[in-house]
Amino acid sequence: MTTPAALEIPAYLSTLPRKRLLYAVDTYFREGFEDLTQVADSAERFCHDHALLLLKPDAVVGRRLGAALRWVIANGFTIVWADAVTIDRHGIRALWQYGLNAASRDRRDAADLYVTASECLLVILAMPGRSRAATLLLSEAKGPADPVGCRPGQLRYDVGSVNYQLNLVHTADEPADLLRELAVLCDHETRLALYRRALAAADRSAEAFDLVRRLEAATPAVRLDIEPTLDELAAAARAAADAPDPLPHLLALIARIRAGQSRDWRRLLRLARECGVPVSRWQRIVLATHLLDPYLPGIDSLLPDVSSTAA
Structure with a gap:
């Protein structure tokens, strides 16, 4: 070039x-x-x-x-x-x-x-x-x-x-x-x-x-660690009045994520929605950023970064 x-x-x-x-x-x-x-x-x-x-x-x-x-x-x-x-x-x-x-x-x-x-x-x-x-x-x-x-x-x-x-x-x-x-x-x-x-x-x-x-x-303060977020979602799920069918799956997935056996944050959000469990914007942010894989395999950035910083 x-x-x-x-x-x-x-x-x-x-x-x-x-x-x-x-x-x-x-x-x-x-x-x-x-x-x-x-x-x-x-x-x-x-x-x-x-x-x-x-x-x-x-x-x-x-x-x-x-x-x-x-x-x-x-x-x-x-x-x-x-x-x-x-x-x-x-x-x-x-x-x-x-x-x-x-x-x-x-x-x-x-x-x-x-x-x-x-x-x-x-x-x-x-x-x-x-x-x-x-x-x-x-x-x-x-x-x-x-x-x-x-x-x-x-x-x-x-x-x-x-x-x-x-x-x-x-x-x-x-x-x-x-x-x-x-x-x-x-x-x-x-x-x-x-x-x-x-x-x-x-x-x-x-x-x-x-x-x-x-x-x-x-701007209200937010806790950014994943454990409090999982605790809040589990408590909200258990308090769900109608106890819909996906509820056991939601609780089980929360337990697997807590144990390091799953990183499926998108499925967690889908199950929460199906159960009527509200998830705030910052709860979604905490879940996604803690659990996602940031990279596309085999792809290098167009430019190197001084301190490996990323968005």
């Missing part, structure tokens, strides 16, 4: 030649980069010094927003922009476009459920004066998507990542991703304002914590 436009993307934006080729014809990246060059004396310095942190709806309902902000501040980052953003199913596919080709249908369906469940908190961080780009430092420090691979000191471990998808945070891998993802998440005018405020280098942490309080006040 070759295009003359590929030569326009300097190596400081990405160490990956394939990414530079793909992003050369990516509308989101090009718009993010074009807007930055309108307002920044040095696009390279801005891209080197700034990182993007997206706190997802699981961080909102799990009440992990404040802990995540305190973590980045304690680790030397300065918050220079914060705002609430809403991501729809089109935004999900745009944001994770170069990884979702390898995602299972279960993972894509679960992403649609949880990423759209509430507003997210978008935070732009500054860490100037380092030899490596701030995006790389943050991406590596946050830890992998799977909590099994996280270790103490990493953002996802310290804040309390739950499972492969309910991992609370997303970060832009490299400077090129910072610009592209800002174009996905923000319109033209918002990007220009964001770039200008970030370049002003003022500490906006107070504004970020104000947003935390607003988001949490507007």
Whole structure:
């Protein structure tokens, strides 16, 4: 794949030649980069010094927003922009476009459920004066998507990542991703304002914590572990007034899932519906994200990920 436009993307934006080729014809990246060059004396310095942190709806309902902000501040980052953003199913596919080709249908369906469940908190961080780009430092420090691979000191471990998808945070891998993802998440005018405020280098942490309080006040807290969800569904099933025929099958499936003998969350939801057992959106999210297989066998992502992060 070759295009003359590929030569326009300097190596400081990405160490990956394939990414530079793909992003050369990516509308989101090009718009993010074009807007930055309108307002920044040095696009390279801005891209080197700034990182993007997206706190997802699981961080909102799990009440992990404040802990995540305190973590980045304690680790030397300065918050220079914060705002609430809403991501729809089109935004999900745009944001994770170069990884979702390898995602299972279960993972894509679960992403649609949880990423759209509430507003997210978008935070732009500054860490100037380092030899490596701030995006790389943050991406590596946050830890992998799977909590099994996280270790103490990493953002996802310290804040309390739950499972492969309910991992609370997303970060832009490299400077090129910072610009592209800002174009996905923000319109033209918002990007220009964001770039200008970030370049002003003022500490906006107070504004970020104000947003935390607003988001949490507007969104009920949720337990994200699977055991309480299974307990709630089993109790609701036993309390079903008419005791329909599928009820024993529902209870048996819940027991098998609890014992690690089944991961059939779609059948569980179908049986619950047939039994008249209500299942909330977040209960569906918890079941799906804990039980799904995230990958399509034999398919690689279009681009590698710095910390094996996924939607």
